Amino acid sequence: MRGIASVPTYVVMQPTTLCNLDCAYCYLPFRAADNRMPVEVAQAVATSVEGWAGDGRFSVVWHGGEPLAAGREHLAALMAPFGPQVEHHVQTNATLIDDAWCNFFQDHDVRVSVSVDGPEERNGDRVTRGGKPAYDRIMRGIEALRRHEIPFSALCVVGDPRAGAATELYAYFLELGCDVLGINVEEQEGVNTRANGHAAADVTAFWAELVAAWRADPRIHLREVEWSLRYVAAVLDRTADDLLPRQLDPIPTVAHDGSVVLLSPELAGFSDPRYGDFTSGNVLSTPLAQILAGAMSTPWIGEFLSGVESCRAACPYFGFCGGAHAANRYFEQGRFDTTETDHCRNSKIRLLEGVLDHARDHESPAVRC
Amino acid sequence: MPETTSPRLSDAELSEERGIDPVTARVRDTRAGLATLLEEAEQARRARAESTSGDGSAVCAWNHFENIPTFYNWNNRPR
Numbered sequence: 001m002r003g004i005a006s007v008p009t010y011v012v013m014q015p016t017t018l019c020n021l022d023c024a025y026c027y028l029p030f031r032a033a034d035n036r037m038p039v040e041v042a043q044a045v046a047t048s049v050e051g052w053a054g055d056g057r058f059s060v061v062w063h064g065g066e067p068l069a070a071g072r073e074h075l076a077a078l079m080a081p082f083g084p085q086v087e088h089h090v091q092t093n094a095t096l097i098d099d100a101w102c103n104f105f106q107d108h109d110v111r112v113s114v115s116v117d118g119p120e121e122r123n124g125d126r127v128t129r130g131g132k133p134a135y136d137r138i139m140r141g142i143e144a145l146r147r148h149e150i151p152f153s154a155l156c157v158v159g160d161p162r163a164g165a166a167t168e169l170y171a172y173f174l175e176l177g178c179d180v181l182g183i184n185v186e187e188q189e190g191v192n193t194r195a196n197g198h199a200a201a202d203v204t205a206f207w208a209e210l211v212a213a214w215r216a217d218p219r220i221h222l223r224e225v226e227w228s229l230r231y232v233a234a235v236l237d238r239t240a241d242d243l244l245p246r247q248l249d250p251i252p253t254v255a256h257d258g259s260v261v262l263l264s265p266e267l268a269g270f271s272d273p274r275y276g277d278f279t280s281g282n283v284l285s286t287p288l289a290q291i292l293a294g295a296m297s298t299p300w301i302g303e304f305l306s307g308v309e310s311c312r313a314a315c316p317y318f319g320f321c322g323g324a325h326a327a328n329r330y331f332e333q334g335r336f337d338t339t340e341t342d343h344c345r346n347s348k349i350r351l352l353e354g355v356l357d358h359a360r361d362h363e364s365p366a367v368r369c
Numbered sequence: 370m371p372e373t374t375s376p377r378l379s380d381a382e383l384s385e386e387r388g389i390d391p392v393t394a395r396v397r398d399t400r401a402g403l404a405t406l407l408e409e410a411e412q413a414r415r416a417r418a419e420s421t422s423g424d425g426s427a428v429c430a431w432n433h434f435e436n437i438p439t440f441y442n443w444n445n446r447p448r
Contacts, residue, residue: 179417215406218413229410232403235396316390356395359402366409 003305004262004295005247007052010059010089011045011288012253012265013037015070015078021093021134024125025157027190027331029269031065032129039077041258041283046081048288059087062110063253063265068096072104079108087111091155093126095134097141102148113153114142116176118169125159146177153180161185161346162202166210173220182223183210185346189266189331196342203346207354208361215358215366224347228355231320240319248308248322250292258284260291262301264327272330275300304329304336311339321348 018034019026045060052058060082067075067090079088090105094114105112116138117123123135145152154173158165173181185203188196207224214222234240253265259279261268271277280298281291295301308323315321321344328343329336340349389397396403 211406215409218410219417221414221417226410229403229407232396232399233407235393236400236403236407240393316392320392352392356399356403359399359406361402363402363405365405 003247004250004292004301005245006250006289006292007055008250008252008292009057010061010251011049012061012063012251013042013045013078014064014254014256014268015062015067015075016065017256017269018069019064019066019093020069020095020129021066022127022129022131023093023134024127025159025186025192025194027187027192027266028065029191034069035256036070036074037078037254037256038258039081041254041256042078043081044258044283045254045288046083046086048283049086050083053083053085057087058085059089061089061091063091066093066096068092068101072100076104076108089113091115092141093134093138094141094145095137097144099144099148101141102144102150105150106148111153112145112150113155113180114138114145114178115155115157116142117156117158118172122169125157142176151179152177153182154178155182155184157184157186158206159186161198161206161350163205163209166206167213170210170213170220170222174217178220180221180223185343187266187328187331187343189327190270196346198342198346200345200350203350204354204357207351208358209354211355211358212362215362224351225355228320228352231352232355232359235319244319244322250295252288252292254283254288255279258282260288262292262295262298263304264325264330266327267330275330300326300330300336307335307337307339310337314339315344317344317349317352320352 014037016034016036017028017030019028019031022031049058049060060079062075062078070078082088088108089111091113092115094116104110117126120133120135123133123138126134126138128134128137142152154176156169156173158169169183186192186194186196188194210222211225214220214225231240231243234243248263250262251265253261253268255261255268259268259277259282261278262280267278276299278298278300280295280301283291304326307329311321311323312318324339324341324344326336328341329338332341332343
């Protein structure tokens with residue numbers, strides 16, 4: 001894995017900066033403002049991705065802000081320029097989902113992923129702009145999805161990973177009915193400056209417990225467990241060197257105004273005297289393919305790739321991880337050529353250790369529920 | 370879940386294969402427990418019909434990302 005690929009597998013689009021919630025851990029800087037993406041931005045991106053989508057599966061992930069805050073009419077206008085071969089995904093807080101949105105998802109073949117942090121008492125950070133708990137609204141949206149039999153994924157932020165939390169969490173998501181689950185240990189990113197250091201034993205125990213809970217009833221595709229098992233299987237098969245891609249996916253994030261940030265969506269909307277605004281161009285003036293081809297001219301990206309090589313040289317978990325994320329390096333350490341971050345520790349190193357601890361301690365088959 | 374079936378190894382007891390990084394060594398030293406877990410995971414995938422595509426399910430949507438073996442995609446997946 002060296003350098004950045006010139007063709008992405010998906011693009012993240014920001015139909016509006018606005019979010020109707022004000023979650024305590026959110027990293028987005030302009031979520032109180034309704035800066036909407038003009039259709040011209042979507043048209044420019046659609047023109048660029050047409051060839052990529054023809055060569056294989058290609059996705060547009062409508063992110064935010066809260067993408068549904070853009071409204072159905074505007075979101076439909078933004079999606080319209082894309083060809084039928086492009087898959088559309090939406091990551092939503094679910095609070096705006098109703099029957100009309102469900103019809104929209106079905107009509108436009110949109111894959112849905114919701115953000116919810118587990119049982120009601122674990123959603124204290126997810127609040128409205130008035131500071132009121134958002135859980136009831138989230139659940140109303142999810143109930144609409146279930147009523148319409150729309151399959152959905154879920155992302156769950158965990159602020160305090162430790163033993164005792166994972167079993168309850170997994171049971172909750174089984175009951176919720178999601179097909180896929182991703183667990184994001186809270187990160188220190190963007191405008192969220194809360195520290196994310198945790199005791200190693202606590203985090204490892206959390207992941208080990210999650211594996212145990214999943215193993216007892218593995219109906220859900222649990223992202224972290226699946227990836228960990230894919231890696232350990234490759235290690236055991238002695239094919240781990242083939243697991244990481246040849247080049248990093250650029251993962252372009254196209255902000256509402258057409259500006260493009262590569263590699264880490266969380267950098268969009270920020271600037272630094274040393275690195276500028278982190279953007280690599282704007283699709284309104286430069287085709288996306290050309291922006292990607294010139295990625296190395298973006299000041300921070302060369303420094304980041306140097307950091308990836310430092311990870312490769314120094315970290316025994318590199319084969320599992322591929323290097324610390326750009327945003328985590330920057331927001332935790334102020335630079336891109338550093339190596340291990342708290343995010344690495346919480347979500348990579350302790351994850352793998354937790355999976356291995358579980359496997360070491362449970363050599364017999366699981367007792368199924 | 371079953372009770373703990375394997376005693377913890379001390380660091381000194383872990384494999385000492387030359388040229389192997391400690392993570393690879395630890396994975397290999399956990400082979401017995403992982404083999405069972407990996408088999409169960411494969412059965413679970415088959416039960417979830419994740420090898421199929423085109424049915425519009427959320428699973429397949431995320432697998433679109435995950436079938437492309439980039440951990441970086443996984444890591445940078447938007448929240």
